[in-house]
Amino acid sequence: xxxxxxxLVLVGLPLLGxxxxxRAGSGLAAxxxxxxxxxxxxxxxxxxxxPPAELRVAQSGRRAEVALGAETEAAEVDGRRLRTRGAxxxxxxxxxxxxxxxxxxxxxxxxxxxxxLVPEGCACAPVPFRARRAGAPAPGTH
Amino acid sequence: MHLLLTxxxxxxxxxxxxxxxxxxxxxxxxxxxxxxMAAGIALGPSxxxxxxxxxxxxxxxxESLIGLNVLSQIxxxxxxxxxxxxxxxxxLRGRGETALVTSHASIVAPFFLGSALALYLYPRxxxxxxxxxxxxLFMGAAMSVTAFPVLARILTERNLLRTxxxxxxxxxxxxxxxxxxxxxxGVVALVRAEGAGSVLLTLGGSAVYVAVMVxxxxxxxxxxxxxxxxxGQLTQDAFAxxxxxxxxSAWATEYVGIHALFGAFFLGTTMPKERGFVREISERLEWxxxxxxxxLFFAYTGLRTQVGLxxxxxxxxxxxxxxxxxxxxxxGGSALAARATGLSWREAGALGVLMNTRGxxxxxILTIGLDLGVISxxxxxxxxxxxxxxxxxxxxxxxxVYPTRLIRRETVGEADEAAFTVLVPVALxxxxxxxxxxxxxxxxxxRPRLYALHLQRPDGARLTGADPADDADDALGAEALGPLLxxxxxxxVPVRPLAFVSRDVGEDITATAHLKxxxxxxxxxxxxxxxxxxxxxxxxxxxxxxxxxxxVLLARRPAPWRRILVPYTGGxxxxxxxxxxxxxxxxxxxxxxxxxxxxxxxxxDEPRLGLSDEAPEAFGPAVRLKVVEREDAIEAxxxxxxxxxxxxxxxxxxTWGLEPALxxxxxxxxxxxxxxxxxxxxxxPSRASTPVEAAHAAAA
Numbered sequence: 001x002x003x004x005x006x007x008l009v010l011v012g013l014p015l016l017g018x019x020x021x022x023r024a025g026s027g028l029a030a031x032x033x034x035x036x037x038x039x040x041x042x043x044x045x046x047x048x049x050x051p052p053a054e055l056r057v058a059q060s061g062r063r064a065e066v067a068l069g070a071e072t073e074a075a076e077v078d079g080r081r082l083r084t085r086g087a088x089x090x091x092x093x094x095x096x097x098x099x100x101x102x103x104x105x106x107x108x109x110x111x112x113x114x115x116x117l118v119p120e121g122c123a124c125a126p127v128p129f130r131a132r133r134a135g136a137p138a139p140g141t142h
Numbered sequence: 143m144h145l146l147l148t149x150x151x152x153x154x155x156x157x158x159x160x161x162x163x164x165x166x167x168x169x170x171x172x173x174x175x176x177x178x179m180a181a182g183i184a185l186g187p188s189x190x191x192x193x194x195x196x197x198x199x200x201x202x203x204x205e206s207l208i209g210l211n212v213l214s215q216i217x218x219x220x221x222x223x224x225x226x227x228x229x230x231x232x233x234l235r236g237r238g239e240t241a242l243v244t245s246h247a248s249i250v251a252p253f254f255l256g257s258a259l260a261l262y263l264y265p266r267x268x269x270x271x272x273x274x275x276x277x278x279l280f281m282g283a284a285m286s287v288t289a290f291p292v293l294a295r296i297l298t299e300r301n302l303l304r305t306x307x308x309x310x311x312x313x314x315x316x317x318x319x320x321x322x323x324x325x326x327x328g329v330v331a332l333v334r335a336e337g338a339g340s341v342l343l344t345l346g347g348s349a350v351y352v353a354v355m356v357x358x359x360x361x362x363x364x365x366x367x368x369x370x371x372x373x374g375q376l377t378q379d380a381f382a383x384x385x386x387x388x389x390x391s392a393w394a395t396e397y398v399g400i401h402a403l404f405g406a407f408f409l410g411t412t413m414p415k416e417r418g419f420v421r422e423i424s425e426r427l428e429w430x431x432x433x434x435x436x437x438l439f440f441a442y443t444g445l446r447t448q449v450g451l452x453x454x455x456x457x458x459x460x461x462x463x464x465x466x467x468x469x470x471x472x473x474g475g476s477a478l479a480a481r482a483t484g485l486s487w488r489e490a491g492a493l494g495v496l497m498n499t500r501g502x503x504x505x506x507i508l509t510i511g512l513d514l515g516v517i518s519x520x521x522x523x524x525x526x527x528x529x530x531x532x533x534x535x536x537x538x539x540x541x542x543v544y545p546t547r548l549i550r551r552e553t554v555g556e557a558d559e560a561a562f563t564v565l566v567p568v569a570l571x572x573x574x575x576x577x578x579x580x581x582x583x584x585x586x587x588x589r590p591r592l593y594a595l596h597l598q599r600p601d602g603a604r605l606t607g608a609d610p611a612d613d614a615d616d617a618l619g620a621e622a623l624g625p626l627l628x629x630x631x632x633x634x635v636p637v638r639p640l641a642f643v644s645r646d647v648g649e650d651i652t653a654t655a656h657l658k659x660x661x662x663x664x665x666x667x668x669x670x671x672x673x674x675x676x677x678x679x680x681x682x683x684x685x686x687x688x689x690x691x692x693x694v695l696l697a698r699r700p701a702p703w704r705r706i707l708v709p710y711t712g713g714x715x716x717x718x719x720x721x722x723x724x725x726x727x728x729x730x731x732x733x734x735x736x737x738x739x740x741x742x743x744x745x746x747d748e749p750r751l752g753l754s755d756e757a758p759e760a761f762g763p764a765v766r767l768k769v770v771e772r773e774d775a776i777e778a779x780x781x782x783x784x785x786x787x788x789x790x791x792x793x794x795x796x797t798w799g800l801e802p803a804l805x806x807x808x809x810x811x812x813x814x815x816x817x818x819x820x821x822x823x824x825x826x827p828s829r830a831s832t833p834v835e836a837a838h839a840a841a842a
Binding site: 003006007010011014015017018021022024025026028029030031032033034035058059060061062063065070074077107108109 | 247257260272478483519
C-alpha cells in the first residue's frame with residue numbers, strides 16, 4: 001500500500017473517529033458533582049450534640065467517600081442526592097458517628113448541599129444543615 | 143512530631159522501600175521502576191494503611207504530606223527536563239516511513255480507543271464538573287503515552303537498540319512522548335480555561351512561549367554550550383544558568399495555563415544535544431532525581447492510590463476493561479502499523495509490546511489528571527494499575543514474542559571468518575591501553591578485529607541507554623573506553639566500541655563473545671571484592687562459560703613484550719597458551735621459550751609427558767625449547783621467569799595453581815611471584831582435542 005494511503009487509513013480514519021466520539025459523547029450526562037470540601041452550617045442543636053463543621057467528599061461517578069474528620073465512609077450518589085451507606089465515624093463528642101443525607105442545589109455542579117446529619121451511638125436528634133463549598137469549586141474536584 | 147522530623151522519616155522509609163523493591167524487581171528481570179512504583183503503592187492506604195493503620199497514620203499524617211508533595215513535584219520537574227534532554231532528534235534520522243506511520247498510528251490508535259472507552263466510563267466514573275470532551279481527550283492522551291526512559295533502558299539491556307525493531311521503537315517512542323505531552327498540554331489548557339477568551343489567551347501564550355524558546359532561549363543555550371566547550375567542563379555558573387532556565391520555563395508554561403511539567407520537558411528538548419554538555423548536566427541531575435526525588439513522587443502517588451476504592455466486581459471488570467483497551471490500543475495499533483509498513487509479524491509484535499510500556503510517564507500524566515479533577519479517584523486507581531501492569535508485562539511478553547536468541551542472531555551478521563577476533567572487556571579505564579597493545583601483539587601480521595566492551599551495572603546506569611546511531615561516542619562507554627580508544631588511534635588499530643547496561647557481567651561478556659564470533663576474550667585483572675583470587679569474580683564467570691579462549695593480562699611491564707616464556711606441562715590450557723605465544727612470537731624480534739617441566743621419573747615404567755606429543759606442529763625459528771626436571775613446576779616457572787623475560791604466557795590449570803574459582807582464597811603463588819607481565823590462558827572447551835580434556839576444561 002502506498003505510504004500516503006497507509007497514513008490516511010491508519011492515522012486519518014482514527015482521527016475522524018475521535019471527532020465522531022466527541023460528537024456522540026456531547027449528549028452524555030454524568031452524575032452531579034459533590035466532590036470537594038463543604039462548610040456545614042447546622043441548624044440549632046442541643047448541647048452535647050455538636051455536629052462536625054466540615055464535610056469532605058471524594059467522588060468517583062455514582063460512588064463517593066465522605067469524611068467528617070479523619071475517618072471516611074462510602075456513599076452513593078443517586079440523582080441529586082448524596083447518602084452515606086453507614087455512619088461516618090468521628091472522634092470526640094457524644095455520638096459515635098453521623099450518617100449524611102443531602103441533596104445538591106444548583107446544577108450540574110451544586111453550589112450548596114441541603115440535608116441532615118443523623119447521629120449514631122447517642123441520643124441526639126438528627127441535625128438539619130445547609131452546606132456551602134469551602135473555597136472556590138475547582139473544575140472536577142472529586 | 144515536628145514537620146521536619148516527620149518528613150525526614152518519611153523520606154528514609156520511602157528510600158528504603160524503593161531501593162529494596164527495585165532491587166527485587168531487577169533480580170526477577172523486571173525494570174527497577176516497577177519495584178519503585180510498587181513500593182509507593184505499598185506505602186499508601188492500599189497496603190500499609192490497610193494492614194497497619196496506626197503506623198501509616200504515624201508515618202504519613204495528612205497534614206505532613208505537603209512537604210512530600212513539594213519535593214515530589216520538584217522531582218517531576220527535574221525528571222521531565224531529563225526526559226526532554228534525552229530526546230535526541232538524531233533518533234529520528236533515517237528511520238523513514240516506517241517510523242513516521244508507526245509512531246503516528248501508535249498514538250492515534252490508543253487515543254481513539256481511549257476516547258471510545260470514555261463513552262462508557264464518563265457516566266460511571268466521572269461527574270458533571272468535567273465536560274465529556276475534556277474527559278475523553280484526557281483518556282485518549284493517557285492511553286497514548288509510552289515510557290520513553292523505561293523503554294530505552296529495556297532496549298539497551300536486551301541489546302535491541304542495534305536491531306531494526308529497536309531503532310524503529312526508540313524513534314516511535316520519542317515521537318510519542320512529544321506528541322502525548324503536546325496533547326496533554328492542550329487538554330490541560332481546555333480544562334483550566336474559563337470561556338473562549340481564556341482558551342485563546344492560553345493558545346496565544348503557548349505560541350509566544352514556544353517562539354521565545356526557539357528564537358531566543360535556544361541561541362542563548364547554544365552560547366552556553368560554546369562556553370562549556372571552551373572551558374572543557376561545566377562550571378557552577380553555567381549549571382545555575384541551566385537550572386534558572388528550567389525554572390523559568392516551567393513557570394512560564396504554568397502561567398500561560400498549560401502545565402509546569404510541559405515547560406520542563408520542552409526546555410529539555412530545546413537544549414543543544416552535543417553529548418558532552420548534555421551528559422554533564424544529566425549526570426549532575428540524574429542521581430538526585432532518580433534515586434532521591436522520584437521515589438518520593440511514587441510514594442506520594444501511592445498515598446493517593448486507594449485500591450480499596452475498587453471494591454465491587456463490576457469495578458474490577460472496569461479496571462480490566464481499561465487494561466484491555468490500553469494494551470489493544472497501544473500494542474495493537476503499533477503492531478498493525480509496523481506490519482503494514484514492512485516489518486515481519488514477529489518484529490511488529492515486539493514493537494507493539496515495547497510501545498505498550500507506560501511506566502512512570504503514565505503516572506505523571508495521571509497525577510496531573512487527578513490534580514485537575516479530570517479523572518476521579520477510582521479511575522485514577524484503575525489507570526495506575528494499568529500503568530503498573532503494562533510495564534510489568536513488557537519483559538516477559540517481549541521474550542515470548544522476540545526471544546533473546548533471535549536478537550543475537552540478528553545482531554551477529556558482522557563476522558569475518560578470516561580475521562582473528564578479540565573481545566576486550568574493560569572495567570577500569572586505565573587497563574585499556576595495555577589490553578589494546580596485547581590484542582595488537584596477538585595479531586602481528588594483520589589487523590585483529592577488536593571489540594572493546596564496557597558493561598555498566600543497572601544501578602549505575604544512565605536514564606537511557608546508548609545512542610544506536612553512534613557507537614564510538616556512546617555515552618555509557620565513552621569514559622571507560624576512552625584511554626583504550628585513544629591508544630588504538632595512536633597505534634592505528636581499528637576498534638569497535640560496545641557499551642550497554644548489564645545485570646550479569648559474566649553472562650553478557652560470554653554472550654557478546656558468542657555474538658561477535660570472538661576467538662579470544664582478553665581481560666585485565668582487577669582484584670575481586672570477595673576474593674583474593676586473580677581468576678575470581680567476573681573473570682571466573684567468563685572462564686567458566688565462554689566458548690572461546692580467555693586470557694587475563696597482568697601487565698607488570700609495558701609493551702612491547704618480545705621475550706616470551708611459556709611454562710608447559712601439557713593439557714588443553716597449556717596448549718592454548720602455546721597457541722597465543724606462537725602468535726606473539728610472530729612479532730618482529732620476538733623470541734618464545736617453552737619451558738617444558740617434567741617431573742623426575744620415579745621408576746622406569748612411569749610415563750613422561752613428551753612435548754613432541756603435545757606441542758603445536760609448527761613454531762617459528764625463534765622458538766627455543768628448554769626442558770627441566772622438577773617436582774615443583776610452579777617454582778621452576780617462577781625461577782625461569784626471573785631471567786630476562788617480558789611476558790610469561792601460561793595455562794589456567796591446577797598445575798600452575800591458577801584454577802578459576804568464584805571465591806578462592808588460595809595463594810596463587812605464580813601470579814604473585816612472577817616478576818614480569820603474565821598472560822593466563824584458559825582454553826576454549828570446544829577446541830579441546832579429547833573428551834577428557836574437554837571435560838577438564840569445562841569443569842575448570
